[in-house]
Amino acid sequence: MTEAKDVSFVLEETTIADIQNAFDREQLTSEQLVRLYLQQISRHNLRGSKINAVIEMNPDALHIAESLDAERLSKGKRGPLHGIPVLLKDNINTGDAMHTSAGSLALADSYALEDAGIAAKLRVAGAVILGKTNMTEWANFMTENMPNGFSSRGGQVLNPYGPGSFDVSGSSSGSGAAVAANFAVAAIGTETSGSILCPASANGIVGIKPTTGLLSRFGIIPISTSQDTAGPMARTVTDAAILLGAMTGVDERDSATNKSVGSFETDYTKYLQNKALEGARIGICYDYCTKDLTPSEKERFDHAIETIKQQGGQVILLDSVTPLETEVWDYNVLIYEFKSGINHYLKQHTSLASITSLQDIIAFNKDHSADCLQHGQVLLEQSEKTSGTLTEPQYLDSRLNDLQKSKALGIDRAMKESQLDALLYPGETGYGFSAKAGYPSISVPAGYDSDGRPFGIVFTSSAFKEPDLIRFAYSFEQATLHRVPPKL
Numbered sequence: 001m002t003e004a005k006d007v008s009f010v011l012e013e014t015t016i017a018d019i020q021n022a023f024d025r026e027q028l029t030s031e032q033l034v035r036l037y038l039q040q041i042s043r044h045n046l047r048g049s050k051i052n053a054v055i056e057m058n059p060d061a062l063h064i065a066e067s068l069d070a071e072r073l074s075k076g077k078r079g080p081l082h083g084i085p086v087l088l089k090d091n092i093n094t095g096d097a098m099h100t101s102a103g104s105l106a107l108a109d110s111y112a113l114e115d116a117g118i119a120a121k122l123r124v125a126g127a128v129i130l131g132k133t134n135m136t137e138w139a140n141f142m143t144e145n146m147p148n149g150f151s152s153r154g155g156q157v158l159n160p161y162g163p164g165s166f167d168v169s170g171s172s173s174g175s176g177a178a179v180a181a182n183f184a185v186a187a188i189g190t191e192t193s194g195s196i197l198c199p200a201s202a203n204g205i206v207g208i209k210p211t212t213g214l215l216s217r218f219g220i221i222p223i224s225t226s227q228d229t230a231g232p233m234a235r236t237v238t239d240a241a242i243l244l245g246a247m248t249g250v251d252e253r254d255s256a257t258n259k260s261v262g263s264f265e266t267d268y269t270k271y272l273q274n275k276a277l278e279g280a281r282i283g284i285c286y287d288y289c290t291k292d293l294t295p296s297e298k299e300r301f302d303h304a305i306e307t308i309k310q311q312g313g314q315v316i317l318l319d320s321v322t323p324l325e326t327e328v329w330d331y332n333v334l335i336y337e338f339k340s341g342i343n344h345y346l347k348q349h350t351s352l353a354s355i356t357s358l359q360d361i362i363a364f365n366k367d368h369s370a371d372c373l374q375h376g377q378v379l380l381e382q383s384e385k386t387s388g389t390l391t392e393p394q395y396l397d398s399r400l401n402d403l404q405k406s407k408a409l410g411i412d413r414a415m416k417e418s419q420l421d422a423l424l425y426p427g428e429t430g431y432g433f434s435a436k437a438g439y440p441s442i443s444v445p446a447g448y449d450s451d452g453r454p455f456g457i458v459f460t461s462s463a464f465k466e467p468d469l470i471r472f473a474y475s476f477e478q479a480t481l482h483r484v485p486p487k488l
Contacts, residue, residue, distance in 0.1 A: 011036050012182050013485055016080055016239050019185065023072065023083060030065035030072075030083030034128060037085050041131075041183050044488045049163040051488075053178035055090050055134040055154040059097050065128050080242050082126030087187040089175050090132040090154070091139060092116045092230065093219035093349055100350075102221045103137035103151025105372050106364040110350045116219025117251040118188065118230050125246040130184050133174030139195060140171040141223045141338060143376040148199075149173035152372045159203060160486035166453050169202035169428065171195040175233045176203035180454075180486060186234035186243050192223045192334065194431035196231045200443040201427030201456030204483055206240045206473065207233045209431075211463045212438035213259045215244075216251035219349060222341035224334050226399065227435050235483060237444060237474040241268040244466065263464035274478050276471035278312030282459075283420040285318045288325050289429055296449035301426045304446045304457045304476070308424070311479050316418050322410030322433050324402075329432070332398035338383040340390055358384050406436035415462055422465075422472055427456040434460045442466075444473040445482040 022028035091102040093112035101107035134154035149157030149168040159166040160181040172189025176199030200207025232243035248264040365372040
């Protein structure tokens with residue numbers, strides 16, 4: 001094989017289509033591409049600015065790439081992901097030589113017994129699982145005021161656009177920073193409330209938070225049964241759409257996927273339409289959306305609204321979307337569901353004899369407090385105090401309140417009454433409403449503020465409306481082409 005240094009292929013900002021074209025013209029192999037990404041990670045992950053986005057490499061990545069190259073020659077390619085390197089967040093199981101730890105030292109020696117449902121689908125599609133990305137420990141459900149991107153196992157992820165100065169945001173911070181820094185073509189993140197959308201916006205990339213149940217949650221370290229989902233993170237809407245279609249489908253091990261029957265697609269690229277915003281009715285609760293924005297961010301949001309109008313979209317100003325806009329939120333649903341979910345995960349998915357419950361995790365952290373408790377574990381301890389049976393009235397009341405106010409009295413009502421095709425929010429605003437409802441959203445780059453910090457906008461809609469959101473995001477992306485790679 002040709003050494004990576006002799007390959008003339010330009011790695012920066014390359015897309016899945018670019019790579020497949022190079023494969024087809026025999027200008028590049030998957031094995032060579034993996035080497036190129038290994039060089040990029042070697043140069044920038046832990047050196048210089050120390051992005052620290054990748055927590056572990058797959059020792060078999062080159063072997064997998066070589067086998068996929070041989071298969072391409074003998075049988076042809078499986079599809080658009082054949083030979084494409086992808087990174088997975090460190091809470092997604094891989095039944096291989098890599099650990100799955102959610103950034104926790106308590107699980108630093110944990111090997112998953114088998115692939116997560118979505119990891120298995122990516123392998124079938126021909127993707128090369130290149131490694132695992134660092135993340136906010138326990139998906140930012142360990143303590144209050146945990147720094148975004150920090151884990152006791154992996155350290156601090158930094159934003160490649162402003163290492164040390166710009167927030168990397170959300171718990172899928174490593175996935176966002178890795179994609180932005182061209183460490184892989186794309187990555188998979190997970191979201192309970194904002195953990196894909198926020199780091200996508202903060203790192204100048206595209207992130208899709210799907211309808212809960214569109215993708216299998218089997219084999220993913222959980223927070224919330226009612227809100228968790230995985231989703232793709234990429235530099236373009238096209239690549240995110242390709243990745244999404246590869247992971248959909250019913251998984252008998254995750255009952256939530258049964259509701260996607262008749263709604264899921266295996267190819268979302270057919271919705272990549274340049275003029276999709278023409279005639280679309282996009283709702284904005286402007287006062288709510290802009291009240292916490294800086295003047296520079298507000299300018300970017302206003303510019304995005306004008307772009308939508310210029311593309312033929314109708315911008316509908318709303319007084320409100322949901323009663324949750326004016327309420328002080330509680331996180332009872334997450335507090336109660338975490339214990340139930342993590343105890344089940346530890347019994348079902350790991351071979352660790354010493355860590356089999358949330359109680360064991362808390363005890364481990366106390367025994368290794370210097371390394372594990374730099375920021376405490378308040379949320380873990382609060383969750384441990386619950387019964388783990390989800391029978392408490394406080395939990396049930398909060399769950400029903402969240403559903404009613406995010407769906408029937410929220411997104412569903414707003415969409416129906418104003419005949420909307422989607423809602424629009426600035427980058428890190430409004431994600432909690434779709435999270436509580438289990439509804440889809442997509443974040444797309446909308447430029448940079450006066451300091452050079454990436455800024456994104458988010459399109460949101462009702463259940464299984466991913467096709468519409470992809471259409472709108474692609475139309476906006478193609479009209480603006482805002483993304484500029486960071487200077488590493």
